[in-house]
Amino acid sequence: MLEVEICRMKMKNPTVLAAGVLGSNASSLNWAARSGAGAVVTKSFGKEPNKGYPNPTTVEVEGGIINAIGLSNPGVETFQGELEKLEGRVPQIASIYGSTPQEFSEIAGKVENLVDALELNISCPHALEGCGASIGQDPDLTHSFVKAVKKTVKIPVIAKLTPNVTDIVEIAQAAERAGADALTLINSLGPGMRIDLETGHPILSNGFGGMSGPAIKPVALRCVYQVYQNVDIPLMGVGGVTNYRDVVEFIYAGASCVQIGTAVMYQGLEVFPEINQGLLKFMKEKNYQKVEEMVGLAHQGRVR
Ligand SMILES: Cc1cc2nc3c(=O)[nH]c(=O)nc-3n(C[C@H](O)[C@H](O)[C@H](O)COP(=O)(O)O)c2cc1C
Numbered sequence: 001m002l003e004v005e006i007c008r009m010k011m012k013n014p015t016v017l018a019a020g021v022l023g024s025n026a027s028s029l030n031w032a033a034r035s036g037a038g039a040v041v042t043k044s045f046g047k048e049p050n051k052g053y054p055n056p057t058t059v060e061v062e063g064g065i066i067n068a069i070g071l072s073n074p075g076v077e078t079f080q081g082e083l084e085k086l087e088g089r090v091p092q093i094a095s096i097y098g099s100t101p102q103e104f105s106e107i108a109g110k111v112e113n114l115v116d117a118l119e120l121n122i123s124c125p126h127a128l129e130g131c132g133a134s135i136g137q138d139p140d141l142t143h144s145f146v147k148a149v150k151k152t153v154k155i156p157v158i159a160k161l162t163p164n165v166t167d168i169v170e171i172a173q174a175a176e177r178a179g180a181d182a183l184t185l186i187n188s189l190g191p192g193m194r195i196d197l198e199t200g201h202p203i204l205s206n207g208f209g210g211m212s213g214p215a216i217k218p219v220a221l222r223c224v225y226q227v228y229q230n231v232d233i234p235l236m237g238v239g240g241v242t243n244y245r246d247v248v249e250f251i252y253a254g255a256s257c258v259q260i261g262t263a264v265m266y267q268g269l270e271v272f273p274e275i276n277q278g279l280l281k282f283m284k285e286k287n288y289q290k291v292e293e294m295v296g297l298a299h300q301g302r303v304r
Pocket of ligand 1: 018019020021043044058065067069071095121160186187188211212213214216238239240241259260261262263
């Protein structure tokens, strides 16, 4: 009943571990899969090892957290070793980033045989110069980066978009025209900041960071809703999901499945079975046979 299929990947349920949360190595990704996630996304990795920003890299805010980790990762060579150790219980998606289309393609080619799909992080709000959000804020850049990776690999390519744009539909359509097989909406919102009252300095070492958690859910939901009306490829919703009711909202808005990040930090991996039990009960009560039947129902005003 909870099974979904997206980009030729069969998932036993529509909940996915979001990029960056627990996905830095094989053991944590395998653990998430064993705990009940329907699919897992790795931490974003690039061509070379990257230390990221010094601590503090995360700070709590009302309704979530702000992070500016700066895409710290051990680089594709080391990550290849981790991907080889994945147990393959659930679909595995590698999140990659780079500063040029060629760099993205090179990394994509190196991991293509180790995962089921790629998620292109063209949307990190606190990335180093040249990577991240600047790509996903420009439709032409989005198009050229997605197209380059699509030319290189045969596995599905998912573009992860930033909400920090004037018109997310135009970016989504550029990614679709370039051949993206699906879209993930949204990366963290912002940038935002907090200031330490004692020192008067920004708390994060980078000053600013991306917001995640329940506070961003209304924005994420609006992005999914708007993009669903304007593209024909499937959507993965992400942003502030903590319970099954949030998942239903995203699915009604048009998401085929939902990723979960910050809630894993607060509720642990139990969040996956908890949400799936709640979703199953909801579907039985409302007499839905398949998740697919519920996708986009908010647009027709025809929910049960
Ligand atoms: C600590 C942390 C690290 C993250 N790292 C990445 C990352 O490496 N790549 C990426 O695409 N998104 C990253 N994200 C963004 C999440 O995947 C997700 O899009 C965002 O947090 C919104 O979902 P949430 O509210 O469920 O956390 C990170 C988020 C957090 C909180």
